[in-house]
Amino acid sequence: xxxxxxxxxxxxxxxxxxxxxxxxxxxxxxxxxxxxxxxxxxxxxxxxxxxxxxxxxxxxxxxxxxxxxxxxxxxxxxxxxxxxxxxxxxxxxxxxxxxxxxxxxxxxxxxxxxxxxxxxxxxxxxxxxxxxxxxxxxxxxxxxxxxxxxxx
Amino acid sequence: xxxxxxxxxxxxxxxxxxxxxxxxxxxxxxxxxxxxxxxxxxxxxxxxxxxxxxxxxxxxxxxxxxxxxxxxxxxxxxxxxxxxxxxxxxxxxxxxxxxxxxxxxxxxxxxxxxxxxxxxxxxxxxxxxxxxxxxxxxxxxxxxxxxxxxxxxxxxxxxxxxxxxxxxxxxxxxxxxxxxxxxxxxxxxxxxxxxxxxxxxxxxxxxxxxxxxxxxxxxxxxxxxxxxxxxxxxxxxxxxxxxxxxxxxxxxxxxxxxxxxxxxxxxxxxxxxxxxxxxxxxxxxxxxxxxxxxxxxxxxxxxxxxxxxxxxxxxxxxxxxxxxxxxxxxxxxxxxxxxxxxxxxxxxxxxxxxxxxxxxxxxxxxxxxxxxxxxxxxxxxxxxxxxxxxxxxxxxxxxxxxxxxxxxxxxxxxxxxxxxxxxxxxxxxxxxxxxxxxxxxxxxxxxxxxxxxxxxxxxxxxxxxxxxxxxxxxxxxxxxxxxxxxxxxxxxxxxxxxxxxxxxxxxxxxxxxxxxxxxxxxxxxxxxxxxxxxxxxxxxxxxxxxxxxxxxxxxxxxxxxxxxxxxxxxxxxxxxxxxxxxxxxxxxxxxxxxxxxxxxxxxxxxxxxxxxxxxxxx
Numbered sequence: 062x063x064x065x066x067x068x069x070x071x072x073x074x075x076x077x078x079x080x081x082x083x084x085x086x087x088x089x090x091x092x093x094x095x096x097x098x099x100x101x102x103x104x105x106x107x108x109x110x111x112x113x114x115x116x117x118x119x120x121x122x123x124x125x126x127x128x129x130x131x132x133x134x135x136x137x138x139x140x141x142x143x144x145x146x147x148x149x150x151x152x153x154x155x156x157x158x159x160x161x162x163x164x165x166x167x168x169x170x171x172x173x174x175x176x177x178x179x180x181x182x183x184x185x186x187x188x189x190x191x192x193x194x195x196x197x198x199x200x201x202x203x204x205x206x207x208x209x210x211x212x213x
Numbered sequence: 214x215x216x217x218x219x220x221x222x223x224x225x226x227x228x229x230x231x232x233x234x235x236x237x238x239x240x241x242x243x244x245x246x247x248x249x250x251x252x253x254x255x256x257x258x259x260x261x262x263x264x265x266x267x268x269x270x271x272x273x274x275x276x277x278x279x280x281x282x283x284x285x286x287x288x289x290x291x292x293x294x295x296x297x298x299x300x301x302x303x304x305x306x307x308x309x310x311x312x313x314x315x316x317x318x319x320x321x322x323x324x325x326x327x328x329x330x331x332x333x334x335x336x337x338x339x340x341x342x343x344x345x346x347x348x349x350x351x352x353x354x355x356x357x358x359x360x361x362x363x364x365x366x367x368x369x370x371x372x373x374x375x376x377x378x379x380x381x382x383x384x385x386x387x388x389x390x391x392x393x394x395x396x397x398x399x400x401x402x403x404x405x406x407x408x409x410x411x412x413x414x415x416x417x418x419x420x421x422x423x424x425x426x427x428x429x430x431x432x433x434x435x436x437x438x439x440x441x442x443x444x445x446x447x448x449x450x451x452x453x454x455x456x457x458x459x460x461x462x463x464x465x466x467x468x469x470x471x472x473x474x475x476x477x478x479x480x481x482x483x484x485x486x487x488x489x490x491x492x493x494x495x496x497x498x499x500x501x502x503x504x505x506x507x508x509x510x511x512x513x514x515x516x517x518x519x520x521x522x523x524x525x526x527x528x529x530x531x532x533x534x535x536x537x538x539x540x541x542x543x544x545x546x547x548x549x550x551x552x553x554x555x556x557x558x559x560x561x562x563x564x565x566x567x568x569x570x571x572x573x574x575x576x577x578x579x580x581x582x583x584x585x586x587x588x589x590x591x592x593x594x595x596x597x598x599x600x601x602x603x604x605x606x607x608x609x610x611x612x613x614x615x616x617x618x619x620x621x622x623x624x625x626x627x628x629x630x631x632x633x634x635x636x637x638x639x640x641x642x643x644x645x646x647x648x649x650x651x652x653x654x655x656x657x658x659x660x661x662x663x664x665x666x667x668x669x670x671x672x673x674x675x676x677x678x679x680x681x682x683x684x685x686x687x688x689x690x691x692x693x694x695x696x697x698x699x700x701x702x703x704x705x706x707x708x709x710x711x712x713x714x715x716x717x718x719x720x721x722x723x724x725x726x727x728x729x730x731x732x733x734x735x736x737x738x739x740x741x742x743x744x745x746x747x748x749x750x751x752x753x754x755x756x757x758x759x760x761x762x763x764x765x766x767x768x769x770x771x772x773x774x775x776x777x778x779x780x781x782x783x784x785x786x787x788x789x790x791x792x793x794x795x796x797x798x799x800x801x802x803x804x805x806x807x808x809x810x811x812x813x814x815x816x817x818x819x820x821x822x823x824x825x826x827x828x829x830x831x
Binding site: 079080081082083084085087088109118119123124125126140141142143145146148150154155159177178179180181182183184185186187189194196197198201202203208 | 230248251253287344357395398422431432433434437440441472473474475509510511512514515516527528529532533578589591592593597598629632663665666667671676679680687689690733764792794795814816817818822
């Protein structure tokens with residue numbers, strides 16, 4: 062398994078083995094390995110004594126969770142209203158063409174995952190692009206290629 | 214060793230000590246480190262200040278503080294020299310030595326970093342002179358620029374936790390509720406429900422225990438005031454919750470915050486730790502007998518969790534589906550116990566009302582909406598950022614006096630308020646005073662305070678489609694009218710934008726809207742038709758142009774436009790061709806280029822790249 066049992070135990074312990082903390086537990090697992098491996102979810106199900114189906118219900122309801130491995134870098138295109146009126150859709154289509162991947166997907170070489178997000182709260186700087194949690198404001202299609210080079 | 218206060222007077226005398234320990238005239242520099250300024254490089258500027266101040270040996274003369282958001286995010290990183298409040302904008306690490314030199318030696322100000330009035334070209338020195346700040350009334354948001362959010366002493370020094378002292382020493386819980394009721398405070402999360410009445414209902418409700426919850430699941434796209442408050446002044450929110458807990462009789466509180474706001478989470482976590490260490494959270498707070506704890510719960514990125522019952526389900530670790538509210542959450546909420554949920558900005562208003570009194574607070578605002586409201590003024594506008602204005606200010610004042618109008622000489626078209634539940638307000642209503650009731654009459658709503666300005670290049674049908682698609686994705690799917698209604702509306706709007714609209718589509722949209730308003734389960738579905746209905750009300754002719762003439766008047770909808778290069782304007786610089794992701798533009802250097810429309814994906818990269826307006830949209 063990608064996440065060691067000890068790491069899972071540590072996360073579960075920190076949340077007091079509480080059913081109510083399930084969302085937090087899943088967030089912590091994901092922040093370690095970028096996605097939610099099935100085996101990790103099975104382990105959580107056993108420890109918290111809740112059916113795996115219930116964990117999947119939560120993991121698939123909330124947008125933040127991923128059940129498949131993702132690219133080395135995550136690109137998030139903000140599609141909040143403020144970014145939308147300043148042309149974020151253009152940024153997205155440009156990236157989709159450039160990386161040959163649809164929003165929500167990962168490039169074949171597993172270097173980038175392309176995601177959309179509904180507002181990151183830096184609306185004054187739209188259109189906004191976030192790569193691995195670093196914000197790039199006032200984005201234009203002309204700036205993207207050189208920006209991505211930094212991550213290749 | 215931090216102090217642990219056992220009585221109210223201990224805290225009060227500690228505050229006096231803090232005030233005495235700092236000379237109000239001594240210079241210090243505030244560096245805005247809100248998310249907006251960080252995206253512009255504020256952390257590098259902060260680092261440069263820390264280094265240079267050591268190098269120049271000024272550590273004992275000049276103070277440095279990383280503060281929360283100042284609001285004028287567009288001009289970040291912002292640096293303010295206090296106490297004079299000289300405001301520098303777009304500061305880079307290279308400017309740092311010069312600034313320090315000027316502050317230390319009282320030298321002349323650095324002209325190039327000052328705000329320049331776009332019309333008179335005059336440079337403005339002080340924060341309060343800049344139009345963006347001048348017309349605001351920043352009672353809730355204003356302290357952000359004065360304090361380091363990770364230092365509780367900063368908050369206490371400016372009078373923090375004084376309202377808590379007052380409440381615990383001189384007021385009964387009933388008196389607190391009465392004060393909040395008289396203040397006319399209404400929920401800032403969007404609904405505008407009177408806060409005092411909610412508290413009273415929760416106090417009266419019977420239950421084993423009661424919960425106080427802060428809604429920081431700021432899901433409305435285009436609004437970020439709650440994040441900036443939590444990042445910049447977390448203790449004020451905590452103080453508000455403490456006062457609420459005392460009034461309602463609760464011992465446990467939650468802050469439900471979006472996981473997309475990492476800085477807000479870390480500043481809040483830090484603030485809670487400090488408050489606990491100081492004895493402001495925990496058992497027998499300040500010797501008053503009040504017990505109260507606050508936990509943080511991170512959201513999973515579902516818009517519907519801003520709805521009270523869905524939020525509480527999510528707090529319990531379940532999927533965030535709302536339930537019918539025959540029984541209100543103030544009676545049966547979290548774990549079926551009485552629960553009082555308020556939004557971040559609402560909680561932040563509470564200590565101010567207690568400190569300054571009902572009479573002062575009710576002197577601000579309109580008949581039915583008291584106090585101020587923070588708006589995020591974004592979109593096609595000169596001065597983007599967060600603004601706090603008294604209720605009742607007109608849209609025109611906010612957009613043109615504070616926001617500086619529309620850039621690039623374009624014409625104002627509409628302003629969208631209230632997020633996906635709100636509507637678009639046209640130019641003819643620019644003199645509308647902004648408060649809860651007036652916005653509702655205009656077919657929009659206050660929402661959490663997003664104000665997205667649009668110009669002539671924005672298509673209103675596309676706007677409606679944008680919100681419907683957003684909500685379609687975010688609908689939890691529990692009730693049929695919302696789940697199916699949004700899907701059908703999305704299909705129709707997509708068709709119209711593609712130029713495949715049919716006669717009768719508009720009427721069908723109106724019918725669907727009516728059903729959703731009548732029969733949806735929660736606020737999401739009940740208000741979801743607002744973006745469609747408001748654009749239909751004010752911009753019907755745009756829908757008709759799409760349907761009847763297959764034409765997008767704003768030249769925005771992809772399927773209805775095509776691109777070509779104007780030979781009279783093209784200089785052959787090749788900027789467009791280099792950027793085109795599909796190599797649809799060809800041409801020799803210094804000769805007129807041409808565009809192969811079969812290859813064109815209409816991404817508009819060429820339009821952005823061309824400096825000569827040579828790309829024509831037909």
